Amino acid sequence: MRTISKKLNKEEIEAFGKEVDSLREEVMAKVGKEDADHIRFIYKTYRYTEVLGRGLIHFSFEPISFVAGTLLLSISKIINNMELGHNVLHGQYDWMNDPKFNSRTFEWDIVCNAHQWKFYHNYMHHTYTNVLNKDHDYGYNFTRLTEGQKWKPVHLTQPFTNLFLALNFQWGIGAHGYRVEYLETPKKLRKKKTLKDYKAVFFKKIELQMLKDYILFPALAGLNFPKVILGNLLANLIRNLWTYAVIFCGHFTENAESFTTEEIAGETKAQWYLRQLKGSSNLEGNNLFYTMTGHLSHQIEHHMFPDMPAKRYREVAPRLKEICAKYGQHYNTGSFVKQFGSVWKRIIAYSFPDHIANKVMGKRKKYLEPSIVLSQPSFQVSLPTEEKTISLT
Amino acid sequence: MKTFPFIYNQPKEFLNFLQPKEWADFLLGELNPRFSVTTTKAKVIDIKEETADAKTFVLKPNWLWKGFLSGQHVPVTVEIAGRRVTRFYSLSSHPNEKYLQITVKRQKGGLVSNFLNQNTKKGDILDLGEASGEFVLSKELPKELLLLAGGSGITPIHSILKDLQALNYNGKVTLLYFVRSVDDIILKSSIDLLEKNNQWLTVQYILSDVPKEGYVSGFLTKEILDQYVPNLKSTSVYVCGPSPMQTKALSLLEGLPVKSELFLLPGQNLTNVKKEGTVDVYLSLSHKTIQVKGERSILDELEEQGIYPQSGCRMGICHTCVCKKQAGSVTDLSNGEKSQLGEENIQICVSRAESNLELEL
Numbered sequence: 001m002r003t004i005s006k007k008l009n010k011e012e013i014e015a016f017g018k019e020v021d022s023l024r025e026e027v028m029a030k031v032g033k034e035d036a037d038h039i040r041f042i043y044k045t046y047r048y049t050e051v052l053g054r055g056l057i058h059f060s061f062e063p064i065s066f067v068a069g070t071l072l073l074s075i076s077k078i079i080n081n082m083e084l085g086h087n088v089l090h091g092q093y094d095w096m097n098d099p100k101f102n103s104r105t106f107e108w109d110i111v112c113n114a115h116q117w118k119f120y121h122n123y124m125h126h127t128y129t130n131v132l133n134k135d136h137d138y139g140y141n142f143t144r145l146t147e148g149q150k151w152k153p154v155h156l157t158q159p160f161t162n163l164f165l166a167l168n169f170q171w172g173i174g175a176h177g178y179r180v181e182y183l184e185t186p187k188k189l190r191k192k193k194t195l196k197d198y199k200a201v202f203f204k205k206i207e208l209q210m211l212k213d214y215i216l217f218p219a220l221a222g223l224n225f226p227k228v229i230l231g232n233l234l235a236n237l238i239r240n241l242w243t244y245a246v247i248f249c250g251h252f253t254e255n256a257e258s259f260t261t262e263e264i265a266g267e268t269k270a271q272w273y274l275r276q277l278k279g280s281s282n283l284e285g286n287n288l289f290y291t292m293t294g295h296l297s298h299q300i301e302h303h304m305f306p307d308m309p310a311k312r313y314r315e316v317a318p319r320l321k322e323i324c325a326k327y328g329q330h331y332n333t334g335s336f337v338k339q340f341g342s343v344w345k346r347i348i349a350y351s352f353p354d355h356i357a358n359k360v361m362g363k364r365k366k367y368l369e370p371s372i373v374l375s376q377p378s379f380q381v382s383l384p385t386e387e388k389t390i391s392l393t
Numbered sequence: 394m395k396t397f398p399f400i401y402n403q404p405k406e407f408l409n410f411l412q413p414k415e416w417a418d419f420l421l422g423e424l425n426p427r428f429s430v431t432t433t434k435a436k437v438i439d440i441k442e443e444t445a446d447a448k449t450f451v452l453k454p455n456w457l458w459k460g461f462l463s464g465q466h467v468p469v470t471v472e473i474a475g476r477r478v479t480r481f482y483s484l485s486s487h488p489n490e491k492y493l494q495i496t497v498k499r500q501k502g503g504l505v506s507n508f509l510n511q512n513t514k515k516g517d518i519l520d521l522g523e524a525s526g527e528f529v530l531s532k533e534l535p536k537e538l539l540l541l542a543g544g545s546g547i548t549p550i551h552s553i554l555k556d557l558q559a560l561n562y563n564g565k566v567t568l569l570y571f572v573r574s575v576d577d578i579i580l581k582s583s584i585d586l587l588e589k590n591n592q593w594l595t596v597q598y599i600l601s602d603v604p605k606e607g608y609v610s611g612f613l614t615k616e617i618l619d620q621y622v623p624n625l626k627s628t629s630v631y632v633c634g635p636s637p638m639q640t641k642a643l644s645l646l647e648g649l650p651v652k653s654e655l656f657l658l659p660g661q662n663l664t665n666v667k668k669e670g671t672v673d674v675y676l677s678l679s680h681k682t683i684q685v686k687g688e689r690s691i692l693d694e695l696e697e698q699g700i701y702p703q704s705g706c707r708m709g710i711c712h713t714c715v716c717k718k719q720a721g722s723v724t725d726l727s728n729g730e731k732s733q734l735g736e737e738n739i740q741i742c743v744s745r746a747e748s749n750l751e752l753e754l
């Protein structure tokens with residue numbers, strides 16, 4: 001894959017890593033009351049929007065209040081998933097020592113079980129960002145996004161399957177989770193904890209969510225239940241579309257790079273930082289937009305510092321950008337429309353065989369040069385001894 | 394699908410999933426910060442200066458407060474720079490009084506005691522836990538009692554004295570209260586009043602650092618004990634104070650029924666361990682491997698590296714920090730015992746890493 005960043009030598013990479021590290025330390029030292037107040041404010045907003053939203057859906061007799069209620073409920077679900085859930089589950093607020101905001105105790109309003117999510121997101125995705133065959137989020141199993149993935153005729157359908165995914169994103173995330181957990185279990189242990197067990201966790205969560213949104217709350221409305229079902233359905237749909245859009249912009253824009261398992265063998269912390277930078281892309285907007293994306297608008301910062309309270313990414317971003325400029329590294333950012341457009345360009349391009357894809361995408365180098373092998377890595381991404389075969393189709 | 398239909402098999406869990414308590418807490422909290430259905434919260438309704446470095450806080454708890462016995466302590470949680478921190482304080486008031494009262498002396502380097510003294514104002518809300526502790530009067534009151542207090546160790550004893558008064562005690566009580574100087578005497582007016590009103594009580598203040606005319610000076614010694622409690626043999630003893638005083642008392646009073654309570658700052662119960670090299674702690678839920686030295690508690694060492702497991706008292710009382718150890722061995726800091734290598738639950742605030750560990754965190 002093409003890289004538009006300057007190729008750095010070993011010393012330069014380490015120097016880059018040092019600067020990133022000291023930036024992290026400086027900002028983390030400031031974490032305190034301000035961040036606690038922020039997440040509490042977010043929590044309040046999430047609760048209030050849910051009460052108001054559900055209340056309006058319930059007691060609406062005309063379309064306007066129904067629409068308002070549905071929108072409020074969507075906002076509530078978005079906040080719950082993004083700025084609250086995603087960030088709390090990353091352990092960004094564990095230091096508060098408050099069970100409400102602790103990654104061990106938090107559960108969110110989505111069909112995906114928080115514990116399973118932490119495994120494949122916090123661990124698999126954040127460690128192996130954009131590494132083919134290791135990062136299961138890369139294309140979510142059916143989207144071909146680089147020459148590194150072999151073209152098959154079925155990929156011709158990927159614009160449609162992606163549309164389908166967008167509408168049902170929470171289901172994609174949930175179903176994806178238990179599968180990853182299974183695939184990542186060493187083959188020998190797979191019998192003990194079978195796919196079925198992992199699936200059961202997922203199904204339990206589905207049941208709880210479905211009961212809540214489509215049986216309990218509608219039942220409370222008595223004969224008015226179809227209206228409540230519709231409101232919940234729409235709210236979940238809006239949340240799905242929004243999260244899909246934001247998350248796809250995070251790693252699949254045109255210039256976001258991908259990597260191979262060979263490239264990351266023996267990676268140092270500095271090289272890991274660099275990979276996070278090259279594999280992620282940001283969105284530009286205002287503060288409200290940042291909050292509604294759960295600060296995944298700052299995907300680069302998030303990937304470098306996943307456990308930093310997310311609002312801090314706003315102050316980190318300009319300084320990280322400077323460091324990147326100093327080292328000639330491309331800092332992938334743009335407006336939502338531009339980035340989302342480029343995601344779809346890529347999805348469509350790679351649905352075709354390479355010769356067409358390359359024409360659409362412009363001339364692209366196959367991969368980054370294999371990264372430098374260092375003698376004594378201080379930080380290692382361990383690879384499984386026996387390569388697993390995970391098919392991507 | 395063995396869980397399906399889950400709701401049918403575990404309706405309770407479904408109810409929990411709907412977070413009725415969180416909702417109730419949230420909405421009640423919006424009405425009044427003291428209201429809750431899960432946490433005992435108390436409003437500070439009065440603050441009294443005891444000495445230059447100790448204050449008494451009068452607290453009005455919410456309906457979840459279950460009461461206490463004289464001599465017991467309660468976990469108090471405050472938020473400092475966004476972070477919730479818990480410490481235990483003895484209740485210095487009497488259970489029959491309308492409001493609760495804790496008396497807090499600033500400890501050198503003590504995070505919470507300093508915060509309470511400096512920053513807590515009337516109207517603030519403190520989170521309390523349940524009162525607990527064995528430092529209480531036995532059902533059958535002894536004929537003679539010796540109470541040894543050191544510094545802020547007077548607080549549970551103050552409550553016990555009030556309790557004796559309420560019980561119309563008619564034996565004989567001697568209180569020896571060791572403090573650095575006259576100005577350090579906590580709850581003095583109340584103690585003096587108790588002495589005045591109760592024939593059975595003799596109070597002796599003993600100044601250990603700064604002598605003053607009209608006051609006895611000295612430390613806890615055999616001579617002092619003999620002087621004030623001539624017939625020690627038939628006496629029950631309660632000791633509460635700093636650890637050097639406790640050790641001394643325990644050795645002087647060997648063979649007598651002694652109840653003691655020791656208040657330590659978190660981390661004080663650590664033996665001084667120096668280690669070469671590090672051990673690996675693998676956190677199995679977050680898939681991280683962390684190197685620690687194994688010199689202090691696992692909790693401390695993890696926090697130093699930016700990992701914050703849930704914790705409470707940090708001294709092995711509340712069990713908030715319990716986590717499953719899947720492999721490796723730890724040393725229990727409270728008694729110095731080394732654990733087995735296998736799977737077991739440990740309190741990471743009072744456990745030190747001995748070998749490579751695998752924790753479910």
Ligand code: FES
Nearest residue numbers: 705706707712742
């Ligand atoms: S924090 Fe209370 S027992 Fe460990």
